[in-house]
C-alpha cells in the first residue's frame with residue numbers, strides 16, 4: 264500500500280507531535296511504501312519569516328531522519344521541490360465548489376486563532392488534495408483534526424473522475440489511533456501555538472527543568488491522588504514500562520507520594536527514550552550535505568511520479584498541444 268503524509272514545518276517538533284503522529288508514521292513505513300514530505304508550501308499560509316521557514320524545514324528533515332525515517336525505503340522530500348503539485352492544485356481548484364471549502368473547520372479555527380484570512384489558507388485543502396492525489400496514495404495517516412481534509416480530497420477526486428474520466432484515486436483515511444492528547448507543561452494540549460511544548464531535541468537539562476515545572480494540583484503529599492487527572496502521569500505513560508506504570512499508579516492511589524518524585528522519574532525516562540535519537544540528530548547536524556542529498560534524492564523520486572500523474576491529468580482536461 265502507498266502511505267502518504269505531510270508535516271508542516273511550522274515550528275520545532277515537540278513530543279506531542281512525536282507520540283501523536285510521527286511515531287506512527289515511522290511504524291507504517293516498514294510494511295508499506297512510505298511517501299512522507301515536509302509541507303513547506305502549506306506552512307506559507309501562516310506567513311513565516313523567510314529564514315524561519317527555511318530553517319524549520321531543514322530541522323524537520325533532520326528530526327525525522329534522526330527518529331528513524333529510512334530514506335532508502337521511504338520517499339522523503341520537501342514539498343516545494345515538486346512544484347507539479349501546484350499545477351494540479353490549480354486544476355483541482357477549478358472543479359472545487361466554494362461551499363466545500365467554506366465548510367472546512369480548520370480554516371475557521373485558524374482565522375479565529377488570529378491567522379490572516381488569506382486565500383492560501385482558504386485553498387489549503389485543495390493543495391492537500393493535490394499532494395495526495397498526485398501520488399495516487401492508498402492511505403493517508405493523519406490526526407483526527409485532518410479527517411475533514413481527507414473527505415474533501417475524496418470529494419474532489421470523485422468530481423474530477425466524473426468530469427474527466429476515472430483517473431484519480433480517492434484515498435482511504437487512516438485516523439491515527441489516538442494516544443490521547445499529550446498535555447503541555449501548563450496542562451493544556453501541547454502545541455506550538457500555546458508555547459507550552461517540550462521539544463524532542465531540546466537540551467536534556469531543559470527537558471528536565473520543564474518536566475519539573477509541570478502544573479499539578481495542590482493535593483498534599485500524604486493524600487491519595489488520581490493518576491488519570493495528572494499531567495505528569497500522562498507523560499509518564501508514554502515512556503514507562505507497563506510494570507513500572509502499575510507501580511506508580513498504586514503509589515498515586517496509596518498517598519504518601521509527592522509530585523516531585525514522579526516528575527523526576529518521568530524526566531529520566533523521557534531523556535532515556537530520546538537519547539539514542541539525540542546522538543543521531545547530532546550526527547546529522549554535523550553532516551548537512553548528507554541531509555541535503557537525502558532530500559534531493561527523495562524529490563527526484565517523488566517528482567518522476569508526480570510528473571506522470573500531471574501529464575495524464577493535463578491530457579484529460581485538455582491542456583494538450
Ligand code: ADP
Pocket residue numbers: 271273279280281282283284285405406407408443444445446447452453454455456
Ligand atoms: P501544533 O498544535 O503544535 O501546531 P500540528 O497541528 O502541526 O501541531 O500537529 C502535527 C501533528 O501532530 C498532527 O497530526 C497532530 O494530530 C499531532 N499533535 C500535535 N500536538 C499533539 C498533542 N499535544 N498530542 C497528540 N498529538 C498531537
Ligand code: TRP
Pocket residue numbers: 267268269270271302305390391394395403404405409
Ligand atoms: N494539513 C496537514 C497537517 O496540518 C499537513 C499536510 C499537508 C498533509 N499535505 C498533506 C497531511 C497531505 C496528509 C497528506 O497536519
